[in-house]
Amino acid sequence: MNQQYPSALLEKAVNEFAKLPGIGPRTALRLVLHLLRQDTTAVDNFGSSVIRLKHDVKYCRVCHNISDTELCSICSDPQRDAATICVVENIQDVMAIENTRQYRGLYHVLGGVISPMDGIGPADLEIASLADRVNAGGIREVILALSPTMEGDTTNFYIFRKLASTGVKLSVIARGIAQNDELQYTDEVTLGRSIVNRIIFTGQM
Amino acid sequence: MNQQYPSALLEKAVNEFAKLPGIGPRTALRLVLHLLRQDTTAVDNFGSSVIRLKHDVKYCRVCHNISDTELCSICSDPQRDAATICVVENIQDVMAIENTRQYRGLYHVLGGVISPMDGIGPADLEIASLADRVNAGGIREVILALSPTMEGDTTNFYIFRKLASTGVKLSVIARGIAQNDELQYTDEVTLGRSIVNRIIFTGQM
Numbered sequence: 001m002n003q004q005y006p007s008a009l010l011e012k013a014v015n016e017f018a019k020l021p022g023i024g025p026r027t028a029l030r031l032v033l034h035l036l037r038q039d040t041t042a043v044d045n046f047g048s049s050v051i052r053l054k055h056d057v058k059y060c061r062v063c064h065n066i067s068d069t070e071l072c073s074i075c076s077d078p079q080r081d082a083a084t085i086c087v088v089e090n091i092q093d094v095m096a097i098e099n100t101r102q103y104r105g106l107y108h109v110l111g112g113v114i115s116p117m118d119g120i121g122p123a124d125l126e127i128a129s130l131a132d133r134v135n136a137g138g139i140r141e142v143i144l145a146l147s148p149t150m151e152g153d154t155t156n157f158y159i160f161r162k163l164a165s166t167g168v169k170l171s172v173i174a175r176g177i178a179q180n181d182e183l184q185y186t187d188e189v190t191l192g193r194s195i196v197n198r199i200i201f202t203g204q205m
Numbered sequence: 206m207n208q209q210y211p212s213a214l215l216e217k218a219v220n221e222f223a224k225l226p227g228i229g230p231r232t233a234l235r236l237v238l239h240l241l242r243q244d245t246t247a248v249d250n251f252g253s254s255v256i257r258l259k260h261d262v263k264y265c266r267v268c269h270n271i272s273d274t275e276l277c278s279i280c281s282d283p284q285r286d287a288a289t290i291c292v293v294e295n296i297q298d299v300m301a302i303e304n305t306r307q308y309r310g311l312y313h314v315l316g317g318v319i320s321p322m323d324g325i326g327p328a329d330l331e332i333a334s335l336a337d338r339v340n341a342g343g344i345r346e347v348i349l350a351l352s353p354t355m356e357g358d359t360t361n362f363y364i365f366r367k368l369a370s371t372g373v374k375l376s377v378i379a380r381g382i383a384q385n386d387e388l389q390y391t392d393e394v395t396l397g398r399s400i401v402n403r404i405i406f407t408g409q410m
Binding site for chain 2: 004005006007008009010012013016017019020021022023027029030031032033034035036038040043044045046047048049050051052053054055056057058065066067068072073074090091092094095098099
């Protein structure tokens with residue numbers, strides 16, 4: 001669609017929205033015209049919220065999670081178990097695990113996984129800083145919670161080799177069939193693992 | 206999803222995106238984190254493009270299309286046929302008709318259609334200003350290009366009654382089966398109209 005815009009300002013705003021992932025020119029136009037129908041304060045709030053976020057956002061100096069402060073609210077919470085670190089790929093994964101309310105330790109956000117195809121090596125990720133945290137002492141367990149993909153497994157293995165000599169306990173989150181999944185539609189790797197890694201039935205799940 | 210955000214700035218930006226039509230909290234988070242990965246200039250451009258648009262945008266004083274100037278580029282183009290006005294609901298419709306390259310007259314953007322259910326009456330639309338343009342003289346034909354809905358038809362009829370006494374030629378865009386549509390799947394109203402309003406075959410379409 002080689003669109004003719006009636007206004008250069010409109011075209012500029014639409015092009016900015018169309019740069020976002022999953023937003024095509026038609027959707028971009030619809031979103032911009034929606035904003036244009038809002039009052040000026042609402043539009044100013046929209047625009048400035050993004051600018052302020054980019055200018056003022058911080059990343060926790062310990063776990064590298066997004067934060068409003070030097071040390072994030074999780075790392076600075078005395079109620080959390082500071083001897084356990086859960087290693088995740090990104091900020092969304094921290095939020096997903098926090099939502100389960102099943103974890104009370106700290107995190108370490110790698111900022112990605114090792115992916116030679118995308119040119120991402122160990123040095124591009126927060127792996128050295130993870131080793132530093134473990135080497136500084138006081139850590140009992142490191143839980144690897146990366147995606148169950150080739151890249152995730154590669155990263156797991158790299159971290160395992162890096163931390164093996166420290167004597168820290170290393171674990172990987174369980175893989176198996178998901179809640180409410182149907183066995184017959186589960187892929188064979190997952191189903192196979194769920195049998196090999198079966199858990200002794202105690203009447204509780 | 207009652208999400209816990211690790212940063213208030215992040216939460217604010219996500220909430221602003223989630224106000225946009227068709228954007229849920231998950232998509233909003235994905236878009237905001239995408240922006241956060243861009244450099245500061247790119248994010249500033251994104252935010253300021255929306256703010257500038259809202260502050261600086263104009264609407265053509267003649268046709269009410271969005272514009273960077275008092276009189277839009279279509280209304281001020283001496284190459285266009287100033288004796289023909291095409292009445293449309295909104296800015297997107299102007300862009301859609303311009304894209305066909307089949308129309309060389311001017312436009313009149315109503316800003317909606319009459320919809321009693323939504324509390325939109327004739328006074329909420331640019332109908333009086335359309336009558337003023339026609340009454341000012343020099344107009345040969347007014348083409349009504351509104352959506353073929355109950356509201357569009359109501360608006361067509363209202364404008365027809367308003368302009369009937371002026372003696373201006375009034376037309377409505379053709380309704381019929383769309384290019385590449387299959388007859389058997391076309392609704393009966395459309396198919397019925399396409400037979401009633403059939404066009405004498407001259408070897409050209």
